[in-house]
Amino acid sequence: MQNTLRYSYIFSLTIFVTFVTVFFAATPRVEAAAFSFRTSTAVVHQGQEVHVDILLDPEGETINTVSVTGTLPEHLVFGGFDDSASIVSFFVDDPKVTSSGNQFTFSGIIPGGFSGLIDPFAPSVRKPGTLMRLIFTGKTPGVGRSDLVGVEAYLNDGEGMRAKVVTGSLNLLVDGLLDWLPIADIPDTTPPLPFTPVVTRDFLLFQNDYVLIFNTKDKESGINHYQVKEGSGVWTRAVSPYVLTDQTLSEDVWVKAVDRAGNERIEVVRARARTPANMRTVGVIVGVAILLAFIIMLIRRHRQSGR
Amino acid sequence: MRSVASFTGLCALVALSAVIFFPRPSEAVVCNPPTVITGCTMSDSDNLVISATVVATTPTITPPTVTTSPAADGITETTATIYGTVQSLNNDTSADTFGFTGSFGSPVSVAGSTSTVPYTFSYAFTGLTCGTVYTYTAGASNSAGPSTGTASNSFTTTSCAAPIPVLSPGGGGTVTTTTVNFSGLAYPGARVTILEDGKIIVQSIAGGDGRFVATTAGIMSGSYVFSAYAEDSRGDFSSTYSFPFQINASSIVNIRGIFLSPTIVADKLSVKQGEDILLSGFSAPGAAVSIDLGSPSGSRSYSAVADTFGVYRLSVNTGLLAPGSYVVRARASQGGVVSPDSKRISFIVTYGKTIIKKPGIESDGTCYSLRGDINCDGRVNIIDFSIMKSWYRNRKPQPRVDLNSDGAVDLADFSILSSNWTG
Numbered sequence: 001m002q003n004t005l006r007y008s009y010i011f012s013l014t015i016f017v018t019f020v021t022v023f024f025a026a027t028p029r030v031e032a033a034a035f036s037f038r039t040s041t042a043v044v045h046q047g048q049e050v051h052v053d054i055l056l057d058p059e060g061e062t063i064n065t066v067s068v069t070g071t072l073p074e075h076l077v078f079g080g081f082d083d084s085a086s087i088v089s090f091f092v093d094d095p096k097v098t099s100s101g102n103q104f105t106f107s108g109i110i111p112g113g114f115s116g117l118i119d120p121f122a123p124s125v126r127k128p129g130t131l132m133r134l135i136f137t138g139k140t141p142g143v144g145r146s147d148l149v150g151v152e153a154y155l156n157d158g159e160g161m162r163a164k165v166v167t168g169s170l171n172l173l174v175d176g177l178l179d180w181l182p183i184a185d186i187p188d189t190t191p192p193l194p195f196t197p198v199v200t201r202d203f204l205l206f207q208n209d210y211v212l213i214f215n216t217k218d219k220e221s222g223i224n225h226y227q228v229k230e231g232s233g234v235w236t237r238a239v240s241p242y243v244l245t246d247q248t249l250s251e252d253v254w255v256k257a258v259d260r261a262g263n264e265r266i267e268v269v270r271a272r273a274r275t276p277a278n279m280r281t282v283g284v285i286v287g288v289a290i291l292l293a294f295i296i297m298l299i300r301r302h303r304q305s306g307r
Numbered sequence: 308m309r310s311v312a313s314f315t316g317l318c319a320l321v322a323l324s325a326v327i328f329f330p331r332p333s334e335a336v337v338c339n340p341p342t343v344i345t346g347c348t349m350s351d352s353d354n355l356v357i358s359a360t361v362v363a364t365t366p367t368i369t370p371p372t373v374t375t376s377p378a379a380d381g382i383t384e385t386t387a388t389i390y391g392t393v394q395s396l397n398n399d400t401s402a403d404t405f406g407f408t409g410s411f412g413s414p415v416s417v418a419g420s421t422s423t424v425p426y427t428f429s430y431a432f433t434g435l436t437c438g439t440v441y442t443y444t445a446g447a448s449n450s451a452g453p454s455t456g457t458a459s460n461s462f463t464t465t466s467c468a469a470p471i472p473v474l475s476p477g478g479g480g481t482v483t484t485t486t487v488n489f490s491g492l493a494y495p496g497a498r499v500t501i502l503e504d505g506k507i508i509v510q511s512i513a514g515g516d517g518r519f520v521a522t523t524a525g526i527m528s529g530s531y532v533f534s535a536y537a538e539d540s541r542g543d544f545s546s547t548y549s550f551p552f553q554i555n556a557s558s559i560v561n562i563r564g565i566f567l568s569p570t571i572v573a574d575k576l577s578v579k580q581g582e583d584i585l586l587s588g589f590s591a592p593g594a595a596v597s598i599d600l601g602s603p604s605g606s607r608s609y610s611a612v613a614d615t616f617g618v619y620r621l622s623v624n625t626g627l628l629a630p631g632s633y634v635v636r637a638r639a640s641q642g643g644v645v646s647p648d649s650k651r652i653s654f655i656v657t658y659g660k661t662i663i664k665k666p667g668i669e670s671d672g673t674c675y676s677l678r679g680d681i682n683c684d685g686r687v688n689i690i691d692f693s694i695m696k697s698w699y700r701n702r703k704p705q706p707r708v709d710l711n712s713d714g715a716v717d718l719a720d721f722s723i724l725s726s727n728w729t730g
Contacts, residue, residue: 062549065722085530087551089505090692092699092721109692109721111505111728112534112549119553120560124385129530129551152718158546158651158678158726160711160719190527195506198690202682204705205694213693217504219529241693 033058033153035068036128036168037146044138045177049079051135052146052170056087056153057128061163062115065092065154066131067107072097073144075174078104079135082260084222087114087129090215094239095132103149106132113156138174146170188220188261197255197269199244211241212269214255221260229254366398371447373405375460377427384465385435391417391445393426399449402426409443409459411435435464439643463643485526485554491565492517492641493537493545494589494617499567500730502534502547505689507730513537517591517617528556535565536729539589539617542685543570544677546650547728568649569596569619571637577655577662580625584654586635587620589613590646594639596621601634613639628656650727679727681707687727695724 034057044050054068066088072078081095081104088108095106116126136144148167155161195216201208212228228238231251244253249272257265372395381388393402405428406416417428428445435441442461446454493499493513501509501521511521534549545568554560569590578584590596590613598609598621607628611619633656637649679687681694698708698716708716710723 064725065718067718087530087532089532090689092696092718107718109505109725110532110549111725111730112502112532112547113726114532114551115549117530117551117553120555120558127553154718154722156549156722156726158723160722162719193527200682200690202690202694204681204708205697211693213689215689219527240689241697 032164032166033061033063034128034166034168035131035148035151035153037170038128039170039172042171043173043175044076044136045175046138046140047178048138049135050076050138050172051082051133052172053085053133054131054148055128056114056131058115058126058153058163060115061153062113062156063110063153063163064113064156065107065109065152065160067093067105067150067152068131068148069098069103069105069150070148071146072102072104073136073146073170073172075138075140075142075144076136076172077139079137081106082133082135082222084133084217084219084260085130086132086222087117088131089217104134105150107152136172141174141176144170144172144174146172186220188218188259188263190218190220191263192216192218192223192257192259192265194265195255195257195267197253197267199249199253199269199272205241206243210244210247210249212238212244212253212255214240214242214257214267216257216265218257218259218263221263224258224260224262227256227258229256368399368449368451369397370451370454371396371399371402371449373445373447373454375443375445378460379462381431382462382464386431386433387435387441387462387464388429388431389443389445389460389462390427390429391447393421393424393428393447395424396422396449397451399451402447402449404448404453405446406430407443407445410441411443439464484524485528485556486522486524486559487526487533487552487554488520488522488559488561489533489535489565490518490520490561490563491535491567492591493519493567494539494570494591494613497537497539497567497589497617499535499537502532502536502728502730504532505534505728505730515592526554528554530554533562534728535567537567537570537589539570541570541572541589543572543588544650544727544729545570546647547726548647564644566591566639566641566644566646568646569594569613569637569639571598571635571649571652573635573652573654575654575661575663577657577659578625579661580628580630580656580658582661583622583624585620585622586637587618588637588649589617590619590637590639591641592617594619594641594646596637596639598635598637600628601636602629602631604629604631625656630656630658677727677729679710679724681724686729687724688730691724692721695720 036055038053038055039050041050056063056066078097087110089111091106091108093105093107097104114129117129119127147169151165151167153163153165155163193216195214197212197214199210199212201210205211214226226238227235228242229235230244230246230253235256251271253269255267371393374392374394376392377390379387379389389407391405391407396402401420401422403420404416405419406414407430408414411432415430417430419428440461440463442459444459489501494517495513495515497513499511499513499519499521500507509521509523511519513519530553532549532551534547536547537545548567550562570588571586572588574585586598592613592615594613596611596613596619598611600607609621609623611621613619632653634651634653636651639646677687679691681691695708695716698704701716704716710720
């Protein structure tokens with residue numbers, strides 16, 4: 001009985017310490033762009049999914065470029081990235097787990113800069129913005145710690161100056177319990193936001209080949225991947241910029257954005273030149289005309305020979 | 308004799324009372340008006356005229372002397388703390404009922420009392436209007452009444468650089484997505500572009516007074532980085548001003564008070580010392596434009612006023628400028644509201660020859676007009692981003708891509724590109 005009480009006491013103390021660590025120590029309080037973690041729970045059961053947000057608080061600065069590298073916590077299984085709520089508009093380094101398997105990294109830009117999120121209901125307060133959501137699942141009992149080991153932030157000053165940064169850390173307790181309720185996600189039935197793919201070329205990009213450039217966002221579950229189809233070809237997974245197979249631009253090009261819930265948004269870039277198709281049409285017309293002329297000539301000769 | 312004795316006793320009593328109740332002036336600390344007590348004048352049968360007159364004179368008590376010092380502090384867009392100091396009680400024993408009057412509205416009072424000077428009291432304002440000059444006078448009361456407070460002071464709240472979002476609820480449940488209305492001040496005829504996460508969503512032409520409105524509907528709930536910039540009639544751009552928003556469904560968000568920065572260009576890339584360089588651009592009609600020239604040796608500030616067409620010009624003689632590189636930026640102010648800084652431009656003061664600025668592409672392929680416009684199409688957008696991304700971490704980058712010319716394409720170059728983003 002005493003052991004049970006002692007265990008209960010230690011367990012409660014651990015939860016309290018972890019809670020304090022997550023909600024206070026993880027949020028630095030100094031005058032510099034602050035990168036921190038936020039999670040809805042301090043204790044995760046085995047097999048339970050937990051979402052961890054990486055936040056940016058610009059602390060009065062305007063930040064337009066960020067780079068984040070962090071360690072993946074032990075005792076948890078990494079399940080993926082969710083950029084649906086990210087303030088990053090274009091990723092320079094797409095979110096990925098490094099080859100070593102124990103770190104995650106991404107970088108990107110925020111055109112115009114980020115100076116703190118405005119809630120229209122409380123406009124006087126600027127809130128931190130979400131850079132990325134990490135999805136984990138509790139695996140084995142223990143405290144999983146994550147640190148932001150490489151963080152950069154650049155000011156929106158037109159000169160590319162680096163901002164001072166401070167970072168927080170994450171401590172997530174995975175307990176031995178197996179009973180938990182799944183996160184009640186609202187089903188995402190909305191396709192990704194509309195976008196406008198662009199076909200262009202520049203001698204600084206793929207030896208001046210025509211490329212397809214595209215990007216969009218999905219505000220609910222995030223973009224999973226893109227697919228491209230040229231003319232009557234097949235859908236192919238693609239990343240931007242995508243070098244077109246048909247460099248004559250004679251066929252329509254279709255781009256499909258697929259979100260993590262499987263919803264799709266398809267946009268099209270119309271063919272600029274129809275030269276081969278036009279040539280075929282002209283050839284057919286000329287051929288038919290020659291054939292008709294030949295038939296008419298045969299008929300006339302036949303009539304003349306009949307007289 | 309009895310009457311004399313009585314008279315003498317009476318006079319002594321009066322004198323004693325005077326001593327008790329009306330001490331010598333040097334000891335007087337009460338703050339009543341001067342008091343004169345006439346004792347008694349009496350004649351007796353000996354024709355002895357004895358007059359006993361007790362005159363107790365106390366100093367004149369006037370309202371306290373109060374100054375508006377020290378200067379106001381804690382000044383933000385909406386808050387400030389002002390101070391008053393009682394310098395003299397002016398012969399009274401204490402002062403109380405402190406307060407301030409001024410252009411902020413109804414007088415405000417500060418509780419307290421003091422019998423010593425100097426005594427400082429303060430009042431912390433909230434809910435002030437940004438970019439506004441407030442004048443105020445401090446006062447205090449004593450038994451003579453309140454001070455008239457002739458000494459006044461002033462402070463100016465921080466300029467309204469940020470737009471003021473105002474939210475009104477959605478249309479009774481009929482609005483399923485959010486509408487965002489943007490309005491503010493640019494330049495006459497300017498093309499104002501609104502971006503959503505770096506993507507152009509709406510454009511608007513400003514009126515003759517420089518004011519613009521733009522609306523976008525169908526916004527889903529989520530986090531958005533909206534931003535706005537203006538393009539003047541010469542094709543030059545303001546800096547991009549962003550306002551990240553958490554949008555909730557079924558609502559109407561009004562973002563008012565956007566004051567876009569001026570545009571600015573120099574007519575020369577390099578100017579021989581002693582010659583003039585013309586800095587010009589567009590801002591709101593009548594706006595005061597402050598122009599800063601920065602160099603490693605210091606900075607100089609100049610001012611100009613935009614005309615009715617929004618054009619401002621400043622001719623700077625470089626005779627007083629040391630040879631070297633200068634970074635120029637401008638900001639406008641109107642009605643107490645100050646715009647963000649313009650884009651930064653630069654020029655060089657040299658002993659050599661003057662080089663006139665020409666639009667187009669330099670010999671190394673970079674574009675004059677817009678930093679970050681790698682493909683020289685007049686825009687900075689996802690195409691330029693894609694080109695730069697393909698050269699990311701390249702050790703021998705093309706000059707067009709290496710925006711800060713440090714020999715590498717890294718995140719600093721992406722930051723420069725991002726700050727010049729036009730969508």
